[in-house]
Amino acid sequence: MTPILWAAGGTGFTFLMTTLGASVVFFFRKEVNQSVQRVFLGFAAGVMIAASVWSLLIPAIEEAEAKGGIGWIPAAGGFLLGVLFLIVLDSYLPHLHPDMSSPGTNKAEGVSSSWKRTTLLVMAVTLHNIPEGMAVGLAFALAAQHGDDPALYTSAMALAIGIGIQNFPEGAAISLPLRQEGLSVRKAFIKGSLSGIVEPVFGILAVIVAGGIAPLMPWLLSFAAGSMMYVVVEELIPEAHLGEHSNVGTLGVMVGFLVMMILDVSLG
Numbered sequence: 001m002t003p004i005l006w007a008a009g010g011t012g013f014t015f016l017m018t019t020l021g022a023s024v025v026f027f028f029r030k031e032v033n034q035s036v037q038r039v040f041l042g043f044a045a046g047v048m049i050a051a052s053v054w055s056l057l058i059p060a061i062e063e064a065e066a067k068g069g070i071g072w073i074p075a076a077g078g079f080l081l082g083v084l085f086l087i088v089l090d091s092y093l094p095h096l097h098p099d100m101s102s103p104g105t106n107k108a109e110g111v112s113s114s115w116k117r118t119t120l121l122v123m124a125v126t127l128h129n130i131p132e133g134m135a136v137g138l139a140f141a142l143a144a145q146h147g148d149d150p151a152l153y154t155s156a157m158a159l160a161i162g163i164g165i166q167n168f169p170e171g172a173a174i175s176l177p178l179r180q181e182g183l184s185v186r187k188a189f190i191k192g193s194l195s196g197i198v199e200p201v202f203g204i205l206a207v208i209v210a211g212g213i214a215p216l217m218p219w220l221l222s223f224a225a226g227s228m229m230y231v232v233v234e235e236l237i238p239e240a241h242l243g244e245h246s247n248v249g250t251l252g253v254m255v256g257f258l259v260m261m262i263l264d265v266s267l268g
Contacts (some may be wrong), residue, residue, distance in 0.1 A: 039252040052232075121174060
């Protein structure tokens with residue numbers, strides 16, 4: 001139960017940060033300024049890139065080599081499987097995606113659905129949160145498998161902190177547009193908050209799965225990394241560079257990368 005409790009605590013923190021971000025709707029009625037939004041999206045992308053490398057891929061390689069295997073095989077194989085997993089979700093799960101040919105507008109993606117626009121908005125963010133929850137859960141599962149190495153627990157906590165930091169603006173980025181779509185403040189807050197509930201769900205599921213197939217931990221870690229990188233390249237970076245003066249999105253990526261790298265190296 002210990003790794004499950006750790007994962008529940010870590011992903012619970014990331015979910016709490018999403019909820020706190022969603023609560024911004026009680027204080028502001030307008031959408032976030034587009035330049036600020038691009039900074040937030042870039043920051044989230046930078047955090048996820050650094051987390052994919054330092055918290056997932058490098059540990060996956062080290063874990064495989066420690067077991068006498070070839071480090072890059074599970075790292076590359078799991079990464080590709082993670083990308084494929086997100087491609088399937090992206091292709092079939094109904095959600096809204098920014099229309100690159102018309103900045104400021106969204107188009108429906110996934111299978112045809114009669115879902116309301118507000119539901120599609122929530123599903124778009126939920127899609128981002130699935131690999132984040134998996135990543136945090138697997139980081140704690142890896143730490144539990146090496147209980148004699150406290151550095152792995154601090155590294156997992158660093159990952160949870162980094163994901164949590166970028167979840168705050170993400171929560172605001174969903175609740176404020178929902179308010180603009182006509183939802184009441186309370187409903188916008190609840191839906192914005194619930195967009196992050198998949199993180200503890202998938203975090204705990206990842207721990208349960210990892211506990212049953214411990215030899216496949218390198219594959220699972222790199223699977224989470226591939227899933228996160230797909231979200232970064234497909235969603236976050238393009239959105240961070242919509243419109244003019246997109247260099248602010250680029251700076252957001254750099255800052256996010258540095259923050260996550262410093263957290264992981266200093267705490268891990």
